[in-house]
Every structure is written in structure tokens, then in C-alpha cells.
Amino acid sequence: MHISEGVLSGPVMMAGAALAVAGTAVGLKKIDYDRIVHVAILSSAFFVASLIHVNLGPSSVHLILNGVVGLLLGWAAFPAILVALLLQAVFFQYGGITALGVNSVIMATPAVICYYLFSPFLNKGRKTVFAASFLAGAGSVFISCLLLGFSLYLTEKSFLEVSLLVVTANLPVMIIEGIVTGFCVTFFHKVYPEILPRGRSNS
Amino acid sequence: MISEELAQGDSIIHRLDPCVRVVCALVVSFALALSSQFEVLGLYLVFALALVFLASLGAGPVLKRLKPVLLFVIMIWVILPFTHGGEPLVRIGPLTMTRPGVELCLRITIKSVSILMVFIALLATMTVATLGQALHRLRVPDKLVFLLLMTYRYIAVIQEEYQRLLRAARFRGFVPGTNIHSYRTYAYLAGMLFVRASLRAGRVHNAMLCRGFNGTFRSLDSPSSNRLNPVFMTGVSALTLMLVVTEILWK
Numbered sequence: 438m439h440i441s442e443g444v445l446s447g448p449v450m451m452a453g454a455a456l457a458v459a460g461t462a463v464g465l466k467k468i469d470y471d472r473i474v475h476v477a478i479l480s481s482a483f484f485v486a487s488l489i490h491v492n493l494g495p496s497s498v499h500l501i502l503n504g505v506v507g508l509l510l511g512w513a514a515f516p517a518i519l520v521a522l523l524l525q526a527v528f529f530q531y532g533g534i535t536a537l538g539v540n541s542v543i544m545a546t547p548a549v550i551c552y553y554l555f556s557p558f559l560n561k562g563r564k565t566v567f568a569a570s571f572l573a574g575a576g577s578v579f580i581s582c583l584l585l586g587f588s589l590y591l592t593e594k595s596f597l598e599v600s601l602l603v604v605t606a607n608l609p610v611m612i613i614e615g616i617v618t619g620f621c622v623t624f625f626h627k628v629y630p631e632i633l634p635r636g637r638s639n640s
Numbered sequence: 641m642i643s644e645e646l647a648q649g650d651s652i653i654h655r656l657d658p659c660v661r662v663v664c665a666l667v668v669s670f671a672l673a674l675s676s677q678f679e680v681l682g683l684y685l686v687f688a689l690a691l692v693f694l695a696s697l698g699a700g701p702v703l704k705r706l707k708p709v710l711l712f713v714i715m716i717w718v719i720l721p722f723t724h725g726g727e728p729l730v731r732i733g734p735l736t737m738t739r740p741g742v743e744l745c746l747r748i749t750i751k752s753v754s755i756l757m758v759f760i761a762l763l764a765t766m767t768v769a770t771l772g773q774a775l776h777r778l779r780v781p782d783k784l785v786f787l788l789l790m791t792y793r794y795i796a797v798i799q800e801e802y803q804r805l806l807r808a809a810r811f812r813g814f815v816p817g818t819n820i821h822s823y824r825t826y827a828y829l830a831g832m833l834f835v836r837a838s839l840r841a842g843r844v845h846n847a848m849l850c851r852g853f854n855g856t857f858r859s860l861d862s863p864s865s866n867r868l869n870p871v872f873m874t875g876v877s878a879l880t881l882m883l884v885v886t887e888i889l890w891k
Contacts (some may be wrong), residue, residue: 441712443751447674465783470855473783474848475841477790478798482837484791485798486830492818502830509834520788524795526759527768528644530705533759534666535673593744598723599716613823620827621834629835 438501438581438607439522439540442533446592453539453588457519460545464515472513479509480517484524491613498610504577504618507548508556508570509632514548515541543584547577556634559622566626567619574618575611582607646697646760647767653695657869658766658774664876665762669755671880675887678743681750683883688754691761702760709756713749720745768792782857794837801836805829 445453468476483506490497506514519541525531532540551573558569586600625632647654653661668691672684692702721729724741731737763771772789776782809825816822 441709441748441752442669442755443673443748443753445673450670450673461784465781468783468787470783471845473786474790474845475838477787478794478837478841478844479834480787480791481794481798482833484795485802486833488799489802489826489830491823491826492816494818500826500830505830505834516784516787517791520784520791523788524768524792527764527771529708530756530760530764531708533755534669534763535755595720595724595741595744599719602719616820616823617827617830620824621831624828624831625835628831629838632835632838 438578438585438603438610439532439543440536440585440588442536444592445536445539445588449588449591450535450539453536453542455538457515457538457541457545460512460515460542460549461519464512464517467512468516476510476513476517477520479506480521483517484521487521487525491617493609493613498613500617501544501578501581501610501614502574502618502621503544503548503581504551504570504574504614505621507545507551507577508559508573508622508634510548511552511556511634512549514552515545518545518548539588543581543588546584547580550580551577552634559626559633560630563623563626567623570622571615571619573622575615578607578611578614579604582611644764644767646695646701646764647770649696649765651694651696651765652868652872653691653761653765655866655868656872657866658770659777660869660873661762661766662771662774662778664873665758667880668758668762668876671884672751672755672758675883676747677887677890678747678750680883680887680890681747681754683886685750685754687879687883688757688761692757695761695765697761697765702757705760705764706753706756709752713745713752716748717745776857786857794840797840798833798837802829802833805832 483502486500486502486505489500491500503514503518506517510517519537522532522537522540522544526533526537554576555569555573558565561569582604586603589596589600589603622633668684668687672681672688675681675684721737721741722735724738724744726738726740728736729739729742766774769789769792772785772792775788776785806829809829814822814825816826
């Protein structure tokens, strides 16, 4: 899910770039050199995981997993997602330079929000963990859609239909993301809890 | 999966200093994204085509890389002309195409295709390693450059790991479908990727510490001096400035 080049108006583009710079600066500040390798390799995993296609009826959708990245990395998700998007642009031309700022904000803001909302629940029982991470996965796609629709709407009022279409078309994606994120995080909880934010601070 | 085939060429663009290419790409892309007059946009399209020509890239690879944006363009042509209000242009049965809708679509089409062609000509013609060095010399924060290069370095490794996990699942009879079982399997595959990535990061970090990593980023690349650099930089800036001035005066 991203906005293509050449769609956004100047002010929206510039605001996106400014927010992306600010978010990345905060994220980089939170990463010290002991953790930077960790963030980088998880960012590679995010890049690869976002290429996984899962079936949805006769068609297929790719995973996004910005909820998982948010839960694992917190603010560091911002630079990690920015880098992954830049690499997608370089390798596959999914977007170029001018929309990179807005697209990073669209993907990374929900990740950070989910980190603050749901990471406190990750050291509870299995059902709570599943519920919290389901909400984190579905919620981050939902917020991404809202931000995407909002930036389109700010650009051009007539994009309202397109924006609504984006949100509706992504409803099944939200549910799939929620389910996958839920299972993914319960999996972490079971096999390698140290990867979760709470586990790390204990160790 | 990831081939940097365009970076292999040897053209005027390939021989330029990567920093010059990054700066030029930024200047042209933003100027392009901010203009709206059709005449000026047409000139930008010619400009972008000229850059692709200077990079001596074949039509095939460029078109292949334009595929995602072309699909997007088709999608907006299907929706926007009919939903946009304004003066009607053509009636097709019960549907009406409006003039502002068509103009908006045309504008977006020219802009997005041109911006991506500039991107392909100037940036996709270098490897990510080179791009990282260029960003470093352009004073992008060390940590961000480090993150970019490290992520790039490990994508292929993680991708291979994913293929191995998927192969193992298929050997056990996994057939993906639209059901909870499939989603759970993919979730565990993705989860395993993250777990292995995290464990690998620990090992890589230790290995780097053993080799004396202290947080500073060193580059062994020295920029090649080339008389083309100032010429290209001036040419591109002058052309862009001219187009920006035309855009402003035209109104």
C-alpha cells in the first residue's frame, strides 16, 4: 500500500517529508550502536516478509506486517521502514523519491502507535497476547489506510471516492494482517520471548 | 530476486559521481512533482526520456521497471474520469467522462512516469552500496547509511532462509489456500524469519565487535574526478531552473 509518484500536491509532499525526517531522527536517536545491527537485520526480514503473498479467494495479497515491526522495534521502526521502502523503490520502483516521505509516514506512524498501545500486553497470557497483537496488526493497516486516504483527500477533494475505496478494499487485508500478526507474536511468545520488547528489558 | 542489472552498464550517467546523480535526481524529481502546466510537463517527459537515453538503457528493462506504475495509471484512468465532477467530455452509456477528471489523470500519468524514469536513469543505475557511499558523502546521518547498507546486505540472506522454510513446508504437504491454517503457517514462517534474523543479528554484531567495530562508518571509496560532473550538474540545474521559471511565468 503506497501512494504513487506525481499524485500528491506540494504541501502534502513537503509535510510528509518533514514528518518523515522528524520521525526518523527520533528513531535514530533511540538506536544505539549495540542495537543497530539488530534493527538492520529485522528491517531486511520486514522487506522479505512484505513480499510474501497469501491467498485471498481467487486472488492474493502481500503481507505488510508493519504492526509486527512496530511491536518489535518501537520508534526504531521509523528508520527501519524508511530504509525498507527506499530499497523497494530502488529494486522494484514501487515509488520514487518524492513520495518516499509521505509513504514512510503512512507505514511507520501506525507501527509506533501500536507499539505504545499494545506492547504493554505482550507479557500476559496467550489469549491476551493474541488479542493485543491481532489489534496491532489490523489496527496498523487501518491507520495506514486512513493516513493514505487523508493525504489523498488533502491533495484533491475529488480523491474522496478513491480514498473510501482504498479503505473498503483493504478491509480483508486488515483481518488477514490481524490474524497473521496474532499468530506471529504468539509464536514469538512461545519460542523466543526475548525478541519482544518486554523480554529484552528483562534480560 | 534482486538484480542490479542496470548498474552494470557503462554510459555517461554511469561514469558520473554518484553524489551528482543523487542531487540531480532530487532536484529534477521535486521540480517535476511540483509543476502542473501540461506544456511544461511535456518538456519534463522529454527531459526524463533524454536521461534514460544518456544512461543507454534498453526499452525492455525500463518498461519492466515501469510496470507497477503503469498498472497504477490504468487503475486511475478507470476510476477518476468518471468520479471527478465538472464539465462533461464524453458520454459512454450511463457513464460520463469529465474534462477535469481526464486532465487530472493525464497530469498524474505524465508526472509519475517521468519521475520514475528520472529515478531509473539516475539512481537505479548504481548499486545500493554506491548509493550508501554517496549518501554518506552528502552528510546523511551515519546511522541511517549504516542501516541502509546493512539491510541491503542481509536481504538476500533472509530471502534464502524464507525459501528454505517455504520448501520445508511444501515437502510436508502445505498447500496455501484461503483458510486459518494457511494464514497460521505463513505467520509462523514470517515469525521464524524474524526470530532467525534476530539471532543472526546477535552473531553478526559479535563478529563485528571481534573485528574492531566501534560505531564509526568508514568508506574505502574515493570519488572519481571526472570533468563531466560539473558539466552535467550545471546542465541539469540550468534546464530544471528554466522549466521552473517557465512554469511560474506561464500562469
